[in-house]
Amino acid sequence: MMSLTSSLSDCGSTIEGQGSPCSRECFVDWGTMSSENDIRCRTYNVPGPNSLWHHDGQHALIRWCIVIHGFIDGYSRLITGLLASNNNRAQTVLDLFLLATAIYGVLSRVRGDHGVENLLVAAWMEAYHGEG
Template sequence: MERDDLIEFYFNLGLKYKDIVQTLDLHGISISERHLHRILRARHLYRQKYDLDTGIDFIIDQLQGPGRDHGYRWTKCKQNGISIRKEDVRLILALLDPVGSQIRQSRRLRRRQYFAAGPNFIWHIDSYDKLKPYGICINGCIDGYSRRIIWLRGAYTNSGPKVIGGYFVEAIELIGGVPKLVRTDMGTENVVIRDIQRYLRSDDEDDRAGDGSYITGASNANQRIESWWGIIRKEGIESWITMLGELKDEGLFCEILISMEIILHPCS
């Protein structure tokens, strides 16, 4: 093969410019990388050439063939060696396939909108179980509007309704009232909080009085408290999880617990 044909061959294989120069040297052809660029330009070979016209033709061909149901096509353009911007692909699809674009847009995952009218409008309550295997059970409550931490407590359990209910009673005594709404997951550990909240709001006359003052849902959708768990893990708990996990893997964790039991409850 001639020199320029070899260059085009290795270029189409995807070799980097410096690798093409080194490979040509094995064929007894010595050129600089700068000269390689000139040869590639002369043969209209561009690695990052922006090719809008080819992109439009490719998308039209896709829409008229079996690829019409494949959705967003920027990745397919890249896979076929077409350099084109994502935004241009979106605009082309909106012009050529407005119905399909509208359908895809309607199925797009949208971020949930959060609303809290003011302080103590809604409290978010949840338990944090990452340290539970080591006997540290954390429960927390955060105000949805101000993100004030109403309580953050650790105990031997976070699944006892009376324990979690006790945190709630202490909080409303300290604040001097109850929130308009309480949001928890559907776990049985929250039944005491549910009953207290509904009872204390039973005589109110707003649209959220009584049973409507307590709402439940999936734990991972409890936005404010889930966000707080992410912060607390990053800022401090992660190191404890790592350390306790290492102790457990080395078989030392049980020995430490036994030693603590002896200290706390010495034999008579």
């Protein structure tokens, strides 16, 4: 298993010092936070668990070679798959998806954006359920 420090240095990044355990407070002004900034859940009807999973990737940390992908059940909001990896390849996303389906079962539908990294998941769903 590779350490975080060595992974970051492989990407050309360096970590200076230990950092502060409360460094988050230095960047977030909690006094300006209000209910206007709260995350609101979209309301819609899903028949039940494993009817619809949502998938998305987060690329904000890409310059440190970290890409996060997640799958969430649309009915229960259960996180069915979450992975931080060093790439945005379709095979990496498919591997996470297959691991999640092995644990939680095969779902009816998956919703995601039209990114190239999602093509293998879409192809797997079409092969399993057929087009439609």
